[in-house]
Amino acid sequence: MPEGHVIHGIAAALTGLLRGQVVHASSPQGRFSSGAALLDGCTFTGAIAHGKHLFASFDPGAQAPHILHVHLGLYGVWSFALAAEHPLAPHRNPLLTAAGEGKQPQVIGDAARFAVPAPRGAVRLRLVGKQAAADLNGPSRCEVLTAAEVDVLRARLGPDPLLGDSDPDAFIQAVRSSRRAIGELLMDQSVISGVGNIYRAELLFRHRIHPATPGQRVSVRKLQQLWSDAVVLLADGKRLGVIVTTDEGHLNEPPTGWTKLAERAPNEEADLRWYAYRRSGRPCHRCGNLIATSILASRTVFWCSRCQRAPSH
Incomplete structure (x- = not known):
């Protein structure tokens, strides 16, 4: 099971890849279709970690923010793909290489030709921005919460x-x-x-x-x-x-x-x-x-x- 430093690294990576962008969210596996539908078309405002829990915020506009809560458990992993011109591309920035225990990030073409790769394995959630994509496989928990529900969860954590x-x-x-x-x-x-x-x-x-x-x-x-x-x-x-x-x-x-x-x-x-x-x-x-x-x-x-x-x- 990934320890806390991994989750903090993933939160920083997601923020660097997607912050301020309207994202397309989907569930290629199908097990998170209703949750992905809530996030689809929202603006990604950033992610934080608390211990082994990740919280990513999405602004739907006229409603209260949707907060994605992910706990990787024993088998969960995030993986990333991005355009070669992206500031976080591995040859420019070590952040994605350090963020987690999954595969190395895929670098695909340039910004104008960025094409999201086919899903690998059972992808529970896919987030796609302008020049980057993030896939989540095998988490023990993946859910959309309100801010109040996040507060209750975090109050139980040390x-x-x-x-x-x-x-x-x-x-x-x-x-x-x-x-x-x-x-x-x-x-x-x-x-x-x-x-x-x-x-x-x-x-x-x-x-x-x-x-x-x-x-x-x-x-x-x-x-x-x-x-x-x-x-x-x-x-x-x-x-x-x-x-x-x-x-x-x-x-x-x-x-x-x-x-x-x-x-x-x-x-x-x-x-x-x-x-x-x-x-x-x-x-x-x-x-x-x-x-x-x-x-x-x-x-x-x-x-x-x-x-x-x-x-x-």
Whole structure:
């Protein structure tokens, strides 16, 4: 499942491609025909992300704005096509290349000859502007909401490290008031939005916190440091389009770039990019102890038993 940096990158990409344009919306697959009909012919005014949720606004003119809400879930992906002259074309701007885990954007002719390519797979929603198109495949949620409904949904989400107006104290209070394991709390989107399995493992390793430590036993100072680190790491992820948490990884990125889908990264790449994630049974970069794993919050969690001491009972 894409983590928060991916969704923020997609929101920025959609805004850069379509903002201020009257868009044609359709559902080639047919499963979102009624929703696409509401968006068709509206002016796209921009997209934002909150954690793993994307909200795109469409102005129909005389009515209240329509807001497209998308959650990619495990299998959803956005893909893009655009004219070679578009300012976001990959040879001019890295934004689309960094925005998400789908295929590379297709560059098709020039502005005068831009032709939307045939849909690939089961496209739930297609948005077409003057020089660009965006396709959405396989989301777990794709719906049109009112502004009031968006407010209700966002009120249930925890603070997002990539949103400048997020309140880290809300995150700290939620963790400190819970007996649940910190490794479980970091995956709870009502506690902190946008952190997934990779960021969980890496944040806990970087701050020497065992994933089974009860939230109420993690100090305020540690949680402040963890939040500040999450702000930096997710921002790096948005900029690069991939998660890299080690200094060595930032210094040794191969010329062809890192593997987009983390679960497909070979061991050598995992060793460069991450301290703990996907490194089960491999030596810890700090102490040489072997990285351990277990299941927590229905996902495999990775940690070093020497650097991240288990909590005493």
